[in-house]
Amino acid sequence: MVFSSTLFLFYFFPAFLLLYYLAPIRLKNFVALTASLLFYAWGGINFLALFLASVVLNFFIIRLMDASQGYKKRIYLILSIILNVAMLFYFKYANFFLENFSAVKASFGGGALTWEKVVLPIGISFFTFEKLTYSIDVYRGVNKPLRSFWDFMLYIMLFPKMIAGPIVRFHEIADQLTHRAAFETIDHKLAGLFRFVIGLSKKVLIANVLGQEADRIFGLAPAELSAPLAWLGALAYTFQIYFDFSGYSDMAIGIGRMIGFQFPENFNNPYISRSITEFWQRWHITLGRWMRDYLYIPLGGNRVKPSRLYVNLWTVFILSGFWHGAAWNFIAWGAFHGLFLILDRLFLLNLYKRLGVLSILPTFLITVVGWVLFRAESLGEALAYVRRMFGGGLADLPHFTNEFWVTLALATLFAFMAALPRVERWELGTLAADKLALPRAVGMSLATAILLILSVSYIIGSSFNPFIYFRF
Structure with a gap:
């Protein structure tokens, strides 16, 4: 369920x-x-x-x-x-x-x-x-x-x-x-319901729409993939997995707040990260903290010499990949992220500092390629897909519905708008509010009602409703 x-x-x-x-x-x-x-x-x-x-x-x-x-x-x-x-x-x-x-x-x-x-x-x-x-x-x-x-x-x-x-x-x-009686207040319940509906909307109004096309593109034979189509499929999946998984986390946190539990945050706008190191401070935060406190630090953490530190990093992220799934492509995905965490420490962080906000772009592209390893059915299929991304030639894209293009544009906007510090502060303040002033409570109630109606309408009218992390 x-x-x-x-x-x-x-x-x-x-x-x-x-x-x-x-x-x-x-x-x-x-x-x-x-x-x-x-x-x-x-x-x-x-x-x-x-x-x-x-x-x-x-x-x-x-x-x-x-x-x-x-x-x-x-x-x-x-x-x-x-x-x-x-x-x-x-x-x-x-x-x-x-x-x-x-x-x-x-x-x-x-x-x-x-x-x-x-x-x-x-x-x-x-x-x-x-x-x-x-x-x-x-x-x-x-x-x-x-x-x-x-x-x-x-x-x-x-x-x-x-x-x-x-x-x-x-x-x-x-x-x-x-x-937990102190957390079972009207403000917490309203904020929890709002958070639940935000997550539901991310899941069904964005992730599901993009997921249908991502599945279709990843289901094509490599010979049928041009470079633009392969990149489009990878981007669709990149946003699908974020809005699917973060949406589920929002729903879990929201339900928890409605019954007095304060669960930790699990996502914080990961696609605005300026390095893979920062990405793992923003993506699946509770897993990253768990791996740090119960694996990385017991292995020596940052207290060991650099060569041992790099081995520890790679070990932890290979295990993280293996935790996600028992297949070689998941292990490769973990090793891929571990490699860039090591490269961050060697020289990339210094390079990204010079690029400033533009470092979001190479970090995002690295993440997109990594998601191909995660999405493919096998390591061989993942490598074949990546080869088409970088050498598949140019060709016109097949027809996609306006719903897909609008959803992809909204997904891009919502994933990157927190790159503006003021937007991120507003977002975090809204989601974590303990006490709600009347204008904010009214605004959240209206937004909740509208998004709930739209989400329920989509669920009733569509049979496509997977959950990516359900199998992990």
Whole structure:
């Protein structure tokens, strides 16, 4: 069940809000947890028992860890990490390693392996990261473990962030799991609804329109792609994935605010970045922070000599690519970004300083090429597509609807307008407002109503409604 589906918008979400707001304070967590279990069961009933078992094991292992000292405490931490990583490895990467082992075996004359492919449970990557952050934060003493098992389950399974984040670290909402009345105000609820509808609009009015054409262009054989058409497809996907994923994050943050949770921001106008280093401070922010705090810094961070630092950067981003998907093109995408992070430190940042605001352009072009690696079905297809981008020759573009061209223009405007500092400050102030003056509240209410009507009209009239990050 995705947030932009009619089932969620017309049935699940209104029913949940009604029950949640009517429930007394002591039962609000119960309502939220019940809704979260139903939400997950709708799309992953076959895996619900497995996930519940992993949550139970983690809860008691961490309780034992907190009560232990010395090497025993470390053993419980290692046990928790192994439990969670092994579960992720099996479901997400078993097929990848078996397929590659089978291919190597066949190349040496052996018979190909046959096996029943493992089905990927929805949201497993995000589940795993949040269970790991709980374990590690408790071990580090950042927070004491939750006393209530039900509060812990709510932290792991809270449905707004369950499927695709943002990745909420335990210490960021530990207090809100038990005390969030201060955030359950009319201003927060209105701001949350506005944020939800903004995300819904980004998803269905921009990402879906561009996604249809991106799918069509990426589905063409390389010989059918001219350079302009290949670039147009890459641009369409570049904006599709941003408005799709950031729109989903907006919806998750908005739902959270409507029920008193303050989730961290996940996107901050990434396409106005002036380097790939800055891009990763603005794109999927919660993943970047997680990789920094739980991988990069433990590997030595910036405290090591330059050669080791570059190896660490590349390692972290290759793992980041592999986290996104069990395929060579995702690994290549991670390595591609890792390479430019290293080049930033070597000389690109100094060059970009001289270019000033113009450095947005080369950074964006690097990002566009990287998204081809991410979008293609295989590494071979990605490389063939990139070759057409840079050597496909010139040809007239086929016909595209006016809706596509207008949407592409609006996507470009919305993605880059925050390059003006005043616009970015206004945007951040509007989205993060805790108290709303009457003029702003009226304006947000009108915008919410108009965008909601347009979004719902599009959803009812279109059957194309994918969600890119749903499979991660």
